[in-house]
Amino acid sequence: MTNKLDMKKVKVALERKVAQTYEPVKPAMQFGFIHNNVDCIGCRACEIACKDKNGLPPGPRFRRVMYVEGGTYPDVFAYKVNMSCNHCAEPACLPTCPTGAIWKRSKDGIVDIDSSLCIGCRKCEASCPYGAPQWNPKEQIIQKCNMCVDEIDAGRKPYCVMACMMRVLDIGPIDKLWEGKFKTTAVGPNDETVRQVKNMANPELTKPSIAFVPHRKGKVKS
Amino acid sequence: MNIRFSIIGLITAALIPLISITAGCGKQSVPAPRTQEDIDSKSHFRATYDPLHFKPAIASATNEQCLACHREVLEERVRPVSPAGVNAHDTRAWYQQVSTYKGEQDTFHRRHLVTHMAKELMNLQCNTCHEGHDPREEAPGSSATGASQEDTGFTLRKQVNPEAICLKCHGQFPGWELMRLPGTWDETKHYFQNDCLTCHVSTRTHRHQVNYLKAEAIEAAAIAAKESGNGADVCLGCHGARAWYRIPYPYARNPWHEMPEGMPDWAKDRPVHSEPRFLKTEQKP
Numbered sequence: 001m002t003n004k005l006d007m008k009k010v011k012v013a014l015e016r017k018v019a020q021t022y023e024p025v026k027p028a029m030q031f032g033f034i035h036n037n038v039d040c041i042g043c044r045a046c047e048i049a050c051k052d053k054n055g056l057p058p059g060p061r062f063r064r065v066m067y068v069e070g071g072t073y074p075d076v077f078a079y080k081v082n083m084s085c086n087h088c089a090e091p092a093c094l095p096t097c098p099t100g101a102i103w104k105r106s107k108d109g110i111v112d113i114d115s116s117l118c119i120g121c122r123k124c125e126a127s128c129p130y131g132a133p134q135w136n137p138k139e140q141i142i143q144k145c146n147m148c149v150d151e152i153d154a155g156r157k158p159y160c161v162m163a164c165m166m167r168v169l170d171i172g173p174i175d176k177l178w179e180g181k182f183k184t185t186a187v188g189p190n191d192e193t194v195r196q197v198k199n200m201a202n203p204e205l206t207k208p209s210i211a212f213v214p215h216r217k218g219k220v221k222s
Numbered sequence: 223m224n225i226r227f228s229i230i231g232l233i234t235a236a237l238i239p240l241i242s243i244t245a246g247c248g249k250q251s252v253p254a255p256r257t258q259e260d261i262d263s264k265s266h267f268r269a270t271y272d273p274l275h276f277k278p279a280i281a282s283a284t285n286e287q288c289l290a291c292h293r294e295v296l297e298e299r300v301r302p303v304s305p306a307g308v309n310a311h312d313t314r315a316w317y318q319q320v321s322t323y324k325g326e327q328d329t330f331h332r333r334h335l336v337t338h339m340a341k342e343l344m345n346l347q348c349n350t351c352h353e354g355h356d357p358r359e360e361a362p363g364s365s366a367t368g369a370s371q372e373d374t375g376f377t378l379r380k381q382v383n384p385e386a387i388c389l390k391c392h393g394q395f396p397g398w399e400l401m402r403l404p405g406t407w408d409e410t411k412h413y414f415q416n417d418c419l420t421c422h423v424s425t426r427t428h429r430h431q432v433n434y435l436k437a438e439a440i441e442a443a444a445i446a447a448k449e450s451g452n453g454a455d456v457c458l459g460c461h462g463a464r465a466w467y468r469i470p471y472p473y474a475r476n477p478w479h480e481m482p483e484g485m486p487d488w489a490k491d492r493p494v495h496s497e498p499r500f501l502k503t504e505q506k507p
Contacts, residue, residue, distance in 0.1 A: 011312075022464075066378055068361045070371055081361065081378055092392075092466035098315035098327060099308050116306035119313065119327065120298075126330040127392065127466040131379025140301050199362050201377045202385045205467040217371070 022095040027109035031147060032087060032174030032209030033161075036186045037197060037218055040080040040168045042067055049163030050084070053148065060134035062145040063160050068199070068218065079215035081197055082169060084160065085132035085145035086208030087111045093124035093133055093144075105149070109174075109209060112146040115139075129201035130208060147171065174209040187213055196220050270357040277354045277375065281499065285335075288348040295331040316464040321452045322443050323459075343439050350434045350500075351382045389471040395462030396470040400488040407454070407462070417453035418461075419444060428478045432500040 042065050050056075050063045063084035071077045087104075091111050094102045101117035102124060104110070113133075118141040125133040125142055133144045148158035156162070161169050167185035176182035178193055187193060193211040196203050197218040212218075273279045274287060289296065300310050310327045317323050317333065324338040333339070334346050353375035356362060362373040377383050395407050401421075403410050414420040422429075430437040447456035455463070462470065474496045475489040495501065 007312075064379060066361045068371070083379060090468045095316065095464070096466060098313040098318075099304060101304075114306075117304050117308050118301075119304045119308065119310040120301045120329070121310075121315070121327055122330045123315065127388070129377070129380065129384040129388075129467075139305070140298075141305065197378075198371060199378050201380065201383070202469075204469045205384060205389070207468065 024090040024094075025104040025106055025109075027104065027106050029107070030087070030089060030109035030174045030209050031152070031171055032109075032177060032211060033084065033147075034170050034172065034177045034182075034184060034186045034193065034211040034213075035082040036166075036168035036188075036191070036213040037079045037081055037215045038213060039166055039188075040065070040082060041166055042080045043165065045163040045165055046082065046160035046169055049159040050145070053159040054143070056134075056143070057136065057138050059138075060136050060143055062132075062134060062143070064131075068215075071217070077215065077217040079218055081200070081212070081218065083130055083132075083200075083210065085111060085147070086130050086206075086210040087147060089207035089209060092127040092129065092206050096123040096127045098123070108152065110147045110149055110152065111144075112149055113142070113144050115141045115143045118142050129205045168213075174211065177211040194219070275355055275357065277373075280349055280352065280354050283349050285348050288352075292348075295329075296336060298329055299332070300327045300329055317459070319464075320455060320459040321447055321450070322456055343436055343443060344434065345436055346434050351387045352376075353382070355381050384467075389467055389469070390473075391460040392464075392466040393462065393471040394465045394467065394469060395458070396473065397488075407458070411454060415453060416455075417448055418457040419448050419453075428476070431476065431502060432496050433502050434500060 044065050047061060047063050047065060051061070054062060056062070063082065066081045066083070067078070068081060069076075069078040087110050089109070091102070091104060094104060094111065098121060099117045099119055101115065102111065102113045105112060115136075120140045120142065122133075122135060122142060124144075125131075125135055133142045136143050148156075148160075151158055157171055161171055164170075170184040170186040172182040172184055177184070178195060180187065180193055191213045194214050195208075195211065197212050197214050198220055200220075214220075269291060274283050302310055304310075313327065315327060317339075318327070320339075322339050322343065328337050334344065334351075340346065354373070355376055361378055362371055362376065374383050374386065382388065398406050398410070404413070430440050444456050447453060458464075472492050474493040475485070476495055
């Protein structure tokens with residue numbers, strides 16, 4: 001039996017909350033994805049596994065494998081960049097949500113969403129520098145990757161990671177992934193990991209929790 | 223056989239506009255206005271490769287041209303009730319706290335183009351933010367669109383470059399150290415009666431002189447806010463109080479003729495002028 005809400009109190013609390021300056025959650029540990037841009041063959045099994053798990057209609061793609069190909073013969077190149085939600089340390093989507101549908105878990109830093117609270121204003125979609133929140137035109141709501149929190153809580157890895165036949169997509173504590181201290185099949189013995197690849201928005205905007213093994217043509221000059 | 227013909231048809235449909243893109247490179251040609259008949263007769267595939275989506279034509283695209291096909295961005299409204307029963311009317315977003323905002327919750331594009339605040343203070347066009355795209359995978363340089371990999375008009379998974387556009391009005395407060403404040407604005411605002419114009423009535427008085435903003439209306443709103451006691455809240459609406467991002471935008475210095483010569487410390491490593499496409503007609507050389 002739920003108590004009847006005092007709507008006056010709710011309104012006062014809501015105004016206090018909205019007027020506050022946003023301070024991002026500092027999780028005990030931050031999970032993040034790692035993707036090897038060079039060894040990925042672009043089969044999109046991760047995309048399909050994600051859509052299957054989340055029951056997504058045509059349109060929204062939580063995970064997206066982007067084919068980057070170019071150059072002039074003989075200097076041609078092809079590599080893949082694979083991104084879903086980057087579960088940012090300081091997510092832009094979170095404070096923009098007027099209904100509090102988005103939150104960041106304090107234990108592992110996963111940015112989760114309860115789309116049943118979404119009114120479809122699409123602010124989170126616009127504010128995310130990495131295109132993670134996805135518009136579901138049928139439901140008129142935003143949905144996004146939550147790193148399969150149910151799988152994480154059950155001690156398993158997300159569907160996209162489990163579906164990767166090349167084993168180039170993985171998750172782990174992001175600090176260790178950036179330092180190269182986390183054992184994963186996504187990183188080869190001579191590979192180095194980076195936080196940003198070419199054409200990706202500046203990580204300083206929201207500090208995304210993602211690591212890449214970059215292609216030589218995808219490296220960002222520092 | 224039919225499949226083969228339809229594939230040939232698709233390839234031809236893709237190539238014709240691509241040829242016109244190549245032919246148009248460097249000419250800054252403006253595509254002819256489209257009639258409803260043109261739009262209705264286009265297949266989705268042909269429309270995707272319309273030259274209007276690419277540089278250089280996109281730079282001169284009008285809102286009417288964009289909205290002829292993309293009219294849903296203004297037609298769609300927020301859901302009155304979320305799937306779980308949250309009433310949109312009972313929720314408040316950050317922007318609704320600013321005294322210059324009037325009205326209910328609204329969608330992102332409508333708030334930037336047609337709502338009261340957008341019309342009063344802004345002059346945003348579709349191509350203020352949208353500088354081009356890649357119909358294949360949203361990565362510059364990944365298909366035969368003419369965009370090089372160095373193109374920064376859009377970024378991976380985004381049709382815009384957030385650092386170049388969104389950050390202008392959704393970044394952090396631009397540096398209390400630069401303004402020689404004793405602390406952050408939250409810590410020190412009471413020294414200034416929570417009013418930016420306490421100092422900025424005589425400092426940096428030529429503000430917002432770009433073609434995507436209505437400078438006079440913004441000044442009037444700031445003065446009205448000062449008189450009504452809302453003070454800094456109007457300025458901070460775009461300058462950090464409700465920032466999406468964790469860094470400030472490095473605004474161009476834009477010196478005017480009475481300003482002392484030489485580059486002040488705060489403006490080092492910053493552009494001297496706003497981007498040429500945002501300069502007002504009278505500012506352009």
